[in-house]
Structures are given as structure tokens and as C-alpha cells.
Amino acid sequence: xxxxxxxxxxxxxxxxxxxxxxxxxxxxxxxxxxxxxxxxxxxxxxxxxxxxxxxxxxxxxxxxxxxxxxxxxxxxxxxxxxxxxxxxxxxxxxxxxxxxxxxxxxxxxxxxxxxxxxxxxxxxxxxxxxxxxxxxxxxxxxxxxxxxxxxxxxxxxxxxxxxxxxxxxxxxxxxxxxxxxxxxxxxxxxxxxxxxxxxxxxxxxxxxxxxxxxxxxxxxxxxxxxxxxxxxxxxxxxxxxxxxxxxxxxxxxxxxxxxxxxxxxxxxxxxxxxxxxxxxxxxxxxxxxxxxxxxxxxxxxxxxxxxxxxxxxxxxxxxxxxxxxxxxxxxxxxxxxxxxxxxxxxxxxxxxxxxxxxxxxxxxxxxxxxxxxxxxxxxxxxxx
Amino acid sequence: xxxxxxxxxxxxxxxxxxxxxxxxxxxxxxxxxxxxxxxxxxxxxxxxxxxxxxxxxxxxxxxxxxxxxxxxxxxxxxxxxxxxxxxxxxxxxxxxxxxxxxxxxxxxxxxxxxxxxxxxxxxxxxxxxxxxxxxxxxxxxxxxxxxxxxxxxxxxxxxxxxxxxxxxxxxxxxxxxxxxxxxxxxxxxxxxxxxxxxxxxxxxxxxxxxxxxxxxxxxxxxxxxxxxxxxxxxxxxxxxxxxxxxxxxxxxxx
Numbered sequence: 001x002x003x004x005x006x007x008x009x010x011x012x013x014x015x016x017x018x019x020x021x022x023x024x025x026x027x028x029x030x031x032x033x034x035x036x037x038x039x040x041x042x043x044x045x046x047x048x049x050x051x052x053x054x055x056x057x058x059x060x061x062x063x064x065x066x067x068x069x070x071x072x073x074x075x076x077x078x079x080x081x082x083x084x085x086x087x088x089x090x091x092x093x094x095x096x097x098x099x100x101x102x103x104x105x106x107x108x109x110x111x112x113x114x115x116x117x118x119x120x121x122x123x124x125x126x127x128x129x130x131x132x133x134x135x136x137x138x139x140x141x142x143x144x145x146x147x148x149x150x151x152x153x154x155x156x157x158x159x160x161x162x163x164x165x166x167x168x169x170x171x172x173x174x175x176x177x178x179x180x181x182x183x184x185x186x187x188x189x190x191x192x193x194x195x196x197x198x199x200x201x202x203x204x205x206x207x208x209x210x211x212x213x214x215x216x217x218x219x220x221x222x223x224x225x226x227x228x229x230x231x232x233x234x235x236x237x238x239x240x241x242x243x244x245x246x247x248x249x250x251x252x253x254x255x256x257x258x259x260x261x262x263x264x265x266x267x268x269x270x271x272x273x274x275x276x277x278x279x280x281x282x283x284x285x286x287x288x289x290x291x292x293x294x295x296x297x298x299x300x301x302x303x304x305x306x307x308x309x310x311x312x313x314x315x316x317x318x319x320x321x322x323x324x325x326x327x328x329x330x331x332x333x334x335x336x337x338x339x340x341x342x343x344x345x346x347x348x349x350x351x352x353x354x355x356x357x358x359x360x361x362x363x364x365x366x367x368x369x370x371x372x373x374x375x376x377x378x379x380x381x382x383x384x
Numbered sequence: 385x386x387x388x389x390x391x392x393x394x395x396x397x398x399x400x401x402x403x404x405x406x407x408x409x410x411x412x413x414x415x416x417x418x419x420x421x422x423x424x425x426x427x428x429x430x431x432x433x434x435x436x437x438x439x440x441x442x443x444x445x446x447x448x449x450x451x452x453x454x455x456x457x458x459x460x461x462x463x464x465x466x467x468x469x470x471x472x473x474x475x476x477x478x479x480x481x482x483x484x485x486x487x488x489x490x491x492x493x494x495x496x497x498x499x500x501x502x503x504x505x506x507x508x509x510x511x512x513x514x515x516x517x518x519x520x521x522x523x524x525x526x527x528x529x530x531x532x533x534x535x536x537x538x539x540x541x542x543x544x545x546x547x548x549x550x551x552x553x554x555x556x557x558x559x560x561x562x563x564x565x566x567x568x569x570x571x572x573x574x575x576x577x578x579x580x581x582x583x584x585x586x587x588x589x590x591x592x593x594x595x596x597x598x599x600x601x602x603x604x605x606x607x608x609x610x611x612x613x614x615x616x617x618x619x620x621x622x623x624x625x626x627x628x629x630x631x632x633x634x635x636x637x638x
Contacts (some may be wrong), residue, residue: 078593081406081592081593082540082541082542082589082593083540084406085405085406085407085588085589085592085593086406086407086408086592087405087406136435136436138432138435168432233457261486261487265484265485265486265487266457266484266485266486267486268486269486306487308486308487308489366436370408373408374408375407375408375409375437376436376437377430377437378432378435378436378437379429379430379431379432379435379438380427380429380430381429381455382428382429382455382465382468384455384456384461384464384465384468
């Protein structure tokens with residue numbers, strides 16, 4: 001018997017509502033975005049500008065822009081160098097727990113999946129953090145699945161406090177919280193929050209987030225704003241490209257970040273570009289498949305929309321892709337990555353969320369950055 | 385007589401202040417030497433003491449460090465960062481940057497004045513990065529600034545002296561050194577600023593994004609020196625029309 005599905009617009013108990021018009025502004029614009037109407041001329045006009053309008057940004061994400069990828073890249077590299085010089089920041093994620101209450105059809109941590117679950121004890125966290133700190137990294141991203149029961153805010157807070165002893169920068173990529181909870185984690189030492197909307201298409205969103213707190217679309221949408229209200233310094237955005245129409249989702253992601261930056265001009269803005277990989281050699285290639293070309297197009301469009309935003313390149317991508325996008329469009333790269341629970345010092349306590357394509361160590365990534373004429377940056381933050 | 389730049393009682397022979405945060409650390413030394421810079425700025429947040437790729441390990445020891453408070457969004461944060469800089473032996477020079485705008489990186493003049501006052505009382509040689517506003521510049525001087533650093537154009541924009549007229553007013557009215565910071569894209573623009581009478585030019589992106597970074601540093605160093613000499617020499621007259629050979633007032637008798 002099928003589970004009864006809840007209304008994805010209805011808040012669940014404990015989820016605080018904030019007043020904001022950003023969601024409406026993003027969704028209306030996405031509704032009106034029709035990339036099939038974009039002409040080569042529109043793309044050329046957009047490429048002439050220093051500051052993109054929403055229409056220009058939409059043009060750069062359209063199929064009409066595909067032949068202009070090289071020109072976009074040339075423009076992007078100038079912007080990236082202007083804002084970041086040749087600096088490339090290094091960090092690594094640490095999964096502290098993989099318990100999850102969400103039923104998201106595409107995710108390895110799905111609560112229905114029979115995977116090995118686990119969470120790190122304080123001692124285990126400490127030895128993991130110590131092992132990571134020994135690699136020279138000073139920035140860490142703490143991750144969990146979504147389970148207030150197994151990995152509650154206090155548990156995450158304890159991890160953040162510990163991490164702040166070893167690392168200059170602590171980011172969190174956890175389930176959405178209320179503003180006061182973000183304020184608590186800020187006090188514990190976290191300064192950056194990543195929340196990915198996955199898709200901005202509500203219909204698709206509810207088809208793939210079947211149950212659990214993540215099913216609530218607007219609560220997730222407002223996460224970055226609540227994080228900033230809680231005093232966080234920076235927020236990251238991302239859609240899981242390929243889950244739905246990636247062009248529309250990338251358009252929405254850019255606008256989401258754009259409106260947040262307008263309302264909170266002090267916020268540091270970041271983008272990530274996770275994608276669902278298309279099957280290689282699949283004869284029925286879907287026009288919405290996100291191959292490397294499309295992935296790069298999205299990254300370049302983000303860069304040209306917000307030249308000052310950090311863009312992270314994930315280990316989901318192969319080394320050859322990652323090595324070429326840093327400096328051109330990406331400004332931040334992970335290294336020495338484990339995506340199971342723990343696994344840096346001790347054996348993994350829980351299974352992995354996804355497979356990585358670039359297992360290189362910090363030293364290897366460091367050398368690659370140097371060989372490409374770029375400057376690895378370990379530290380770029382002071383907690384004050 | 386030697387022409388020295390004096391900031392907070394400290395004399396410098398070079399008027400080229402070099403930013404260091406946008407190019408590879410291994411060439412910092414060559415860039416500094418080529419440009420003849422005696423002051424190098426660094427973002428304290430990049431100082432990775434005892435760790436990998438620590439910028440402090442790469443700046444030659446005879447150079448005056450000018451740590452900046454980049455990352456500070458309030459006066460309070462800037463003050464904390466400045467004190468940290470002093471604690472880790474970066475000296476008592478501090479470039480105050482208070483920015484709460486991630487897009488244009490414009491300085492918050494109001495918070496900058498507050499931070500300047502606190503830090504100057506605390507014994508720092510304070511060099512605030514500011515938007516060129518005469519009232520603010522006066523307030524900064526009253527607050528104890530050892531120099532003021534007005535922006536020529538948004539950071540990294542390489543647009544040159546977009547705020548020329550306003551900087552010129554500061555040059556005329558403000559007694560402490562005026563150091564043009566941010567927006568200078570070419571040696572010719574640096575030269576132009578110096579000809580106008582500013583006391584020094586700070587440059588980062590324009591050097592860092594050149595193909596040959598040490599050579600561009602050299603070009604900036606020469607342009608700044610040249611502009612300074614032109615200023616000291618006194619620029620020749622510039623007339624918009626030809627000069628009439630019979631003066632209009634030639635008819636006057638005693």
C-alpha cells in the first residue's frame with residue numbers, strides 16, 4: 001500500500017516560518033524563463049555585458065549558448081582571476097553521521113535504504129579531526145544525514161565546537177534549521193552553511209522527496225536566509241543538476257543566490273554543482289542530461305552572474321575535469337575526501353552517500369594546483 | 385634632499401605599495417624586488433602560522449608588513465583582527481578594511497572611522513581604506529589615521545581613477561599621506577595618480593593578473609616613480625586653446 005503523501009508546502013511541527021518574498025520572486029521568474037526562445041543574438045548581447053540582467057543570465061544557460069562555451073570560459077577566467085587571483089582554497093568534508101529520516105528517491109542515505117548507519121562518538125570525532133588537521137587543511141565541512149533523533153542540533157554543535165579547535169573555518173552541510181539553531185551553531189564556531197534545494201520545481205520536488213522533513217519545500221528554500229539571520233557569514237546554493245530540467249534549476253539557483261545577496265549584501269555567496277550523471281552511451285540521450293559540457297555551462301553562468309561568488313568543485317567529478325575548472329571558474333576544491341561516516345583515521349562507521357571520482361589526497365591535489373600555476377590556499381579566514 | 389614617503393613617522397623611499405594575495409607565493413620575493421616596494425600588504429586571514437603555504441614565510445624580512453583587516457564587517461571585528469596581527473608579530477602598521485558588501489567590496493566609511501579611532505589610540509599606525517569623501521577623510525585624520533587610502537575604482541576592477549575629482553580634493557585638503565588603493569589597472573593610471581599629487585599607490589590585481597607578474601611590478605614601480613617626479617617637477621601648462629599672440633589686455637597703460 002502506498003504511503004500517504006503530505007502537502008510539500010505544509011510546515012511540519014518545529015519548523016519556524018520567516019517572512020520573505022525571495023521564494024516568490026525566484027519562482028515567478030523561473031516560471032517565466034523559456035530558454036527555447038533564446039537566440040544566438042541574445043547570447044552575444046549577454047556576453048558583451050559586465051553585469052548580467054536576469055534575461056542575460058537565462059540566455060547563458062540556454063541551449064543557444066552551447067556554441068559560445070569557449071567565449072564564456074574566456075570571460076569567466078578573467079572574472080575569476082580578478083576576484084580571486086590565482087588562489088584555490090582547499091577543504092575536506094567530514095561525515096559525522098548518516099542516519100536519515102528522509103525518503104529521497106535519488107539519495108544513498110535514503111531512510112528506506114538498507115545501508116550501514118552510524119555516527120561518530122566524541123572520541124572518534126576527535127581522532128578524525130586530528131587526522132584531517134595533520135594533512136595541513138584548515139577548513140572543514142561537517143556533514144550529517146537528516147535525523148534530529150540521531151544527530152540533533154546539540155550533537156552537531158558539539159562536533160562544530162571540536163572542529164573549531166582544529167580548523168580556522170568550519171562549514172556545515174546538514175539539514176535545515178531554524179534561525180536560532182543556526183545562531184547556536186554559529187556560536188559553536190560554524191560560519192558557513194550549505195543547503196541544496198535539489199530542484200526548484202515543486203512538482204518534481206514532491207515526486208522525489210516522498211517523506212520526511214525534507215519534503216517541506218518552502219522550509220528548505222528559506223534555509224540560507226535563516227542561516228544569515230542567525231549570523232552565519234556565508235551561504236552556499238546548489239541544485240542537483242539532472243534531477244529535473246537542469247537549465248531551469250540552475251536559473252533558479254542563480255536567482256536565489258542573487259536575491260539573497262541583494263537582501264544580505266554582507267553575505268559571502270557560494271555555489272556547488274552536484275549532478276546526476278547520465279548513462280554513458282545511452283542511445284536515448286535526454287536533452288536535459290547533464291554531461292560535462294552542460295555542467296561547465298552552468299558553472300560559467302554562475303560565475304558570470306556573480307563574479308565574486310565562490311564555486312566549489314566536488315569529487316563527484318573526475319580529476320581531469322576538476323583540474324581544468326579550477327582557476328577558470330571554480331575557486332575551491334576538496335581533497336582527501338571520504339564520503340562514508342568518518343574514514344579519515346578510523347574505519348568508516350557507515351556507508352557512503354555517493355561514489356567519488358577523485359580520490360586524491362591533499363598532497364596530490366596540492367601538487368596538481370601548483371603544477372597548474374595556481375596557489376593552494378589553506379587558510380583564508382579568521383574567526384572573530 | 386631625498387623625497388621620502390613618511391607614514392606615522394616611518395620614512396620610505398618607495399611609493400609603491402604592493403598587495404600580495406592574488407599570485408603565487410613563490411614569486412612574492414621577485415615581485416617585491418622588481419617593483420622596488422618597501423611596503424607589502426597581506427590579508428591576516430591568509431596567515432597560516434606554522435602551516436602550509438603561509439604567506440608570512442614568503443615576504444622578505446626587510447619589507448614593512450601592512451596587514452589588513454580583510455574579512456571584517458564591523459569596527460569591532462577589524463579591531464580584533466588588528467590586535468591579532470600585532471600578537472603574531474606583524475608589527476603595528478594596520479590597513480583597516482571594513483566591508484559589508486560582498487559584491488563591490490566597498491568600504492564602510494562609518495565603521496572604518498570607529499575602528500581607526502580605537503586602533504590609533506591603541507598605538508597602531510592606522511591606514512584606513514575608504515571611499516573618497518572629504519568629511520570622512522577629515523574624521524579619519526581626527527581619529528588618528530596616519531594616512532588615508534581612498535579607492536580609485538572598485539577593487540579588482542582595473543578601471544583606473546574613476547574617483548579622480550574626489551581624490552584630488554583629498555590631495556588638496558588632507559594633511560596625511562593620500563594613498564590610492566584599489567581600481568588602478570595600468571601603470572599609466574598609477575602614474576596619473578602620482579602626477580596629481582597623491583603620495584603613494586597601492587596595487588594588487590593589476591599586477592597579479594599580468595602574464596609576467598614580476599615585470600608588471602617593475603612597470604608599476606617605474607610609473608609611480610615617474611609620476612612622482614613629474615609632480616615634483618611641476619607639470620607644464622595645459623591650455624585648451626591656442627594662446628593669442630596679442631594679449632587681450634595689451635592695451636592697458638600705467
